[in-house]
Amino acid sequence: MICLGGKACGLTSQNGVIFSIVTDRATCNDQRQHMNRTPNQLGRLRPAPEHFLTDAEIMAVKAGRRDFLRTSLQVASAAMAAPLSARATEGDPVILQLPEWTTTAGRPVADRPYGTPSIHESQLQRRQLRGLSKVAANSASFTPLQGLFGIITPSGLHYERHHQGWHDIDPTRHRLMITASNPAFIRTPKVYTMDDLMRLPPVSHIHFLECGGNTGTEWGNAMVPTVQYTHGLLSCSEFTGVPLRLLLEHCGVDFKSARYILAEGADGASLTRTIPMELVESGEVFVAYGQNGEMLRPENGYPLRLIVPGVQGVSWVKWLRRIEVGDQAYASREETIHYVDQMPDGRLRQYTSVNECKSVITSPSGGQTLISHGYFNVTGLAWSGRGKIRRVDVSFDGGRTWRQARLEGPVLDKALTRFNIDWVWDGESAVLQSRAIDETGYVQPNYGQLRSVRGSRSIYHNNAIQSWEVLPSGEVNNVQVL
């Protein structure tokens, strides 16, 4: 505790200097006083974790009342003094009065043959960004990153982007055809059933999947309130399937002549994207039927989708029906009219595919309110389309000073990487940022740096550093540091 306080104190004094322009100077003594004022034991006296803050207390936090915790202690003490629950004075009622789950029999096995989350988790859902699209079959839903742990996205919360709606395809009627733009480029064009593909030796790899338009609303200004909407076109799964190189070899593809592939979906849009043969030859690209231990979900391409690690989601063609190998790029609609990045001179960058190194703090994050002063584990995600994450730094003062975060769990190639860092919030304003560095040495840019080369009308591939402003009330807001 003392050690933690000491570390935080040093940081806080830096914070104080920086935030002297916007708020009161916080000193080491202030910090210690805050900590004395909010002893950790206090929480243990509160009625129950679920009701840690009453409505009145939340209003007090919002109103910026610095003494809200002291007040809440008084309220709690008063409640305990009430004659109705004499036993409550002895401790927490949910401990002293056994709850129904402790005093009754529970439900049987296989009550829900396909398990679903607790009813208490209903807040975390895929959500549409209202105002993004007028046609829900040509739209996106966003992953609730603010409440997820680790690096794997639950399949039911994987973000969606459909270009002409989704279908639940009958796998016995699904086919994958491998063809060539020129008959000379392939010995035998072939058709594979799901039976065929699932007989072949599979690989399983964990990779992130990010829409090229993720964070696209934020190019000009902070525009959406939460991390779900700023960064939620992002997911990470373990995918299982067959390396595409193996299938192309099986068909006798002439790799010398055919340097591109076209991937095509079986949906109404029959969406197409060009992918370089180099990524296929490296063994990275695979046709997947499995996701997180089960089959792909229909919204994510059941029964077959392409996995193109490090490349934006649109190239991970869902409901994959055809691969054509060829000797030039295809200029499909999704690489000519959309998914082109507008530069300041008005030119459109075509065939932008790689998602560059990026990170975001997922908690605390925009649209949330901290429940008290004191210790917080600040957590987030980092990823790079060029390889592994080497390091993540976090700033609590808007980018003036940085500390290195801890990378938690596996650090994998082209996968989400979880980071954590300790923070003792002293009740002052703060601006939280994360900055990722990948194994190529590329450093995630801030908005000033990114706009200096890309302007603000690119729509796609916004990998700038995200800022969350914490107000004295505990409220966290999406802001941009200019």
Added chain:
Amino acid sequence: MFKYFELVLLAVLVSAVPTARAQDTFQRIGREATPAELRAWDIDVRPDFLGLPPGSGNVAKGREVFLAKCAACHGAAGESNAMFTPLIGGTTKEDIASGRVKSLSLRTTSERTMFMKVNTLSTLFDYIQRAMPWSQPKSLTTNEVYSVLAYLLNLADVVPENFTLRDITMAEVQQRLPNRNGMTTDHGLWPGASTNRGGIGNGGQPDLKIEACMSDCRTEIRLGPPLPESMRKAQGDLAEQTRAFGPVRGTSPRPN
């Protein structure tokens, strides 16, 4: 010399091994596609017009088809923003002459119509043929696709009212697309070979090279404009979008 040839032969054999192995090992997996199957699914049209089916269509016929099957979403003149991004608008005769849509660089409009961006006519043919109309994709005949495309080109002032678009005139018409010179592949976001090596782009070189500063990185912290209140409200009650326990709560809507 002899040894050199041996080495080359060895290299050829080694490089041929994976293909041979896949073909030998994975027996009775997959089967050859029939010519009819290839024709049924191979509908892509490339920028060099490989894959373009023979056919033709004129502006008048295109108007007829468009009004019947497309206008409900796109508006009679392809101008509608009600459902999708407009197809038509934002281009000038000067743009057609220069091949660059000037308004893209002027910041005069935030709207980017299809004709402000597209540089390859094959793209439009390919997309209409594979994905349109919205509720019945792939239902248009080849000549209907040519007709609808002719109508759109006329709306965009690329071809005259009496124009008939044919497979053999596609390349010529493409030379009048208003943004035909507006694309660039000079960037580092293509994961394959560079332009110099027969691919696309600069070989993966990022357009930023930044040092990771750790202290005294900024002298002042200036924040941009706050999130528009309307945008916060548009996404509903944020308190209901975050778990109800843990270190944080979703922020409740502010009282009006």
